[in-house]
Amino acid sequence: DSGVTQTPKHLITATGQRVTLRCSPRSGDLSVYWYQQSLDQGLQFLIQYYNGEERAKGNILERFSAQQFPDLHSELNLSSLELGDSALYFCASSPRQGESAEAFFGQGTRLTVV
Amino acid sequence: QKEVEQDPGPLSVPEGAIVSLNCTYSNSAFQYFMWYRQYSRKGPELLMYTYSSGNKEDGRFTAQVDKSSKYISLFIRDSQPSDSATYLCAMNRGSNYKLTFGKGTLLTVNP
Numbered sequence: 258d259s260g261v262t263q264t265p266k267h268l269i270t271a272t273g274q275r276v277t278l279r280c281s282p283r284s285g286d287l288s289v290y291w292y293q294q295s296l297d298q299g300l301q302f303l304i305q306y307y308n309g310e311e312r313a314k315g316n317i318l319e320r321f322s323a324q325q326f327p328d329l330h331s332e333l334n335l336s337s338l339e340l341g342d343s344a345l346y347f348c349a350s351s352p353r354q355g356e357s358a359e360a361f362f363g364q365g366t367r368l369t370v371v
Numbered sequence: 372q373k374e375v376e377q378d379p380g381p382l383s384v385p386e387g388a389i390v391s392l393n394c395t396y397s398n399s400a401f402q403y404f405m406w407y408r409q410y411s412r413k414g415p416e417l418l419m420y421t422y423s424s425g426n427k428e429d430g431r432f433t434a435q436v437d438k439s440s441k442y443i444s445l446f447i448r449d450s451q452p453s454d455s456a457t458y459l460c461a462m463n464r465g466s467n468y469k470l471t472f473g474k475g476t477l478l479t480v481n482p
Contacts, residue, residue, distance in 0.1 A: 259414060299474035300415070300459065315469055347414050360470075362414030 260284065261363035263348050269369045275336040278366045282329055282350030288312070289331040290351075290360055291323055295344040306331055307354045338370045374398050377460055377473030386482050390447040394460035394473045397441065401462040401471075404436050406445045409457045409475065418458075419445065450480045 260283035270276055282289050291303040293316075302315035306325035317323075320338075325331045335342060345367050349360035377394045384390055392406075403422055407415035419434040421427045427434045435444040443462075447454055457475040 259416070261414070300461075300472040302469040302471075305469070313469055349414075359417070359420075362416065364412075364414050 259361040259363060261348060261350050261361055263346075263363035263366050265366060266364065267367045267369075269371060270338060272338055272340060272370055274338050274370075275334065276338065276368065278333040278335070278346050278348075278368075280331045280333070280348030280350075280363060282331070282348075283352075283361055286350035286352050286361075287329065288351045288354060288360070289325055289329070290349040291317075291331070291333050292347040292349065292362075293344050294347060294365070300347070303333070312354065335368070340370050343368055343370045372397055374471050375460065375462065375473045378476055379474055381477040381479060383479045383481060384450055386450060386452060386480055388450050388480070390450050390454070390478060390480075392445040392447075392458050392460075392476050392478070394443050395441055396443070396462060396471075398464075398471075399438075399441065400464045402465055403463050404434070404443050405461045405470070406432075406434055407459040407461060407472075409459060411456075415459055452480050452482050455479045 262281040264279045287308045290305045294300045303317040304323050305313040309325050320336050323333045345365045347365045349362045351360040375396045406419040409415040421434050424436050424438045431448045433446040457477050459475040460473040461470045463470050
């Protein structure tokens with residue numbers, strides 16, 4: 258168990274809908290990273306937050322947004338969902354601002370858009 | 372050309388075999404190189420982390436980096452059925468930069 262908790266584990270929703278994925282980082286970790294994993298694209302970095310502030314942005318669509326709350330948990334919001342958004346979404350956390358290599362991954366949320 | 376290329380496999384070997392997993396990359400700015408293991412329906416877990424060229428050994432695992440060839444390898448000695456997983460290479464330009472992952476190689480070790 259990595260100590261990173263993601264909910265829900267599975268999510269099935271219809272096109273056009275909006276969903277929220279939640280991540281609780283390991284105790285004491287200030288950085289949270291979100292990744293998307295699909296069969297054709299592999300694991301893609303979406304966005305990073307450090308202590309409540311956005312620190313880095315990757316291949317995140319405008320329909321997607323994220324935030325990190327004062328208690329350090331993070332939420333990834335996906336809106337106007339399309340079939341192609343079906344993927345595994347991982348959250349990872351690390352204790353420091355920039356050392357992403359030391360990040361610990363959660364178990365992921367499997368999103369299926371039908 | 373993708374920044375990181377990794378043969379997706381699948382790779383199937385008998386128990387006890389030496390396994391070689393490889394990635395090539397195109398961005399010469401990459402300085403840190405990692406290998407992650409991902410079991411089915413689980414998140415990736417960090418196996419090995421190396422900086423710059425050279426070898427690093429940890430138990431049955433050896434990571435090798437050849438920056439002149441832009442080529443990294445992970446060797447698994449005395450492979451076990453419990454090593455069956457997808458292995459992802461990853462790299463970045465420095466500790467403040469995002470990770471770029473390969474697509475992963477699916478390994479099956481048969482008893």
